[in-house]
Amino acid sequence: MNPLLRLDSVYKSYGDEEVLRGVSLDMEVGDVEVVVGPSGSGKSTLLRCVNRLTEIDDGDIYLDGDRVTAPDTDVNELRRDVGMVFQDFNLFAHKTALGNVTLGLRRVRGMGKAEAREKAMEHLDQVGLGDQADSYPAELSGGQKQRVGIARALAMDPKLILFDEPTSALDPELIGEVTEVMRDLASGGMTMLVVTHEMTFAREAASTMTFLDQGEIVERGPPEQLFDRSERKRTREFLSRITARHGDAQP
Numbered sequence: 001m002n003p004l005l006r007l008d009s010v011y012k013s014y015g016d017e018e019v020l021r022g023v024s025l026d027m028e029v030g031d032v033e034v035v036v037g038p039s040g041s042g043k044s045t046l047l048r049c050v051n052r053l054t055e056i057d058d059g060d061i062y063l064d065g066d067r068v069t070a071p072d073t074d075v076n077e078l079r080r081d082v083g084m085v086f087q088d089f090n091l092f093a094h095k096t097a098l099g100n101v102t103l104g105l106r107r108v109r110g111m112g113k114a115e116a117r118e119k120a121m122e123h124l125d126q127v128g129l130g131d132q133a134d135s136y137p138a139e140l141s142g143g144q145k146q147r148v149g150i151a152r153a154l155a156m157d158p159k160l161i162l163f164d165e166p167t168s169a170l171d172p173e174l175i176g177e178v179t180e181v182m183r184d185l186a187s188g189g190m191t192m193l194v195v196t197h198e199m200t201f202a203r204e205a206a207s208t209m210t211f212l213d214q215g216e217i218v219e220r221g222p223p224e225q226l227f228d229r230s231e232r233k234r235t236r237e238f239l240s241r242i243t244a245r246h247g248d249a250q251p
Helices: 042-048 075-081 099-107 115-125 140-153 172-187 199-205 222-228 233-246
Strands: 003-016 017-027 032-036 058-064 081-083 161-166 192-193 207-214 217-221
Touching: 003 032, 003 042, 017 042, 017 058, 017 115, 017 207, 032 042, 032 233, 042 058, 042 161, 042 192, 058 207, 075 081, 075 140, 081 140, 099 115, 115 140, 140 161, 140 172, 140 207, 161 233, 172 199, 172 217, 199 222, 207 222, 217 222, 217 233
Parallel strands: 032 192, 032 207, 081 161, 161 192
Antiparallel strands: 003 017, 003 058, 207 217
């Protein structure tokens, strides 16, 4: 049986800078993979390669057994199956929360107005924003904007959702409302590939953690392995620094 997501020796460079150096990993349905690492380690590039916002130089990526890096891949179809939540929200300022969520349903899924509205409201309710459906992004807090972004991704019924540092643009007091939604998704079986500095979320919600540094996987395993009994000095040093800076990750 194929893993849901497979990265097979993926390489990516920007000019002379090698950003990903032979990254390989598998994810099964329902896995929550949390990728951590210092700035510039290739984390966001890794996510962007999965849904082909960035093209790889070598290697292969498979989703549900299909080689998505093949030249004839329908990228629009791929992005229906792979949702993405961005650190800077990427909402349309001239559309309400409801309008932001229904846009993809109508344009990509081809739903009628009433069906798209019903489905969008279902997911806005799921992230606790049913009462803000008619609000514009400028009227929402950062945490609310990010929850709209999550609802937009969920509405497409993706096989996998990518989260690119979803709390990094938020004030500290708003981070919890977003990670709570993400925990709920994880416990509900959503397959998630998450780049984050929120170590408490990583310890509590991840099925697997990957420490990426200089484009290479230094260590990968269950959160308790990386936090409590890592054998790699680089991993221990990084997690010690990041937990001190971003919050306690003790069980």
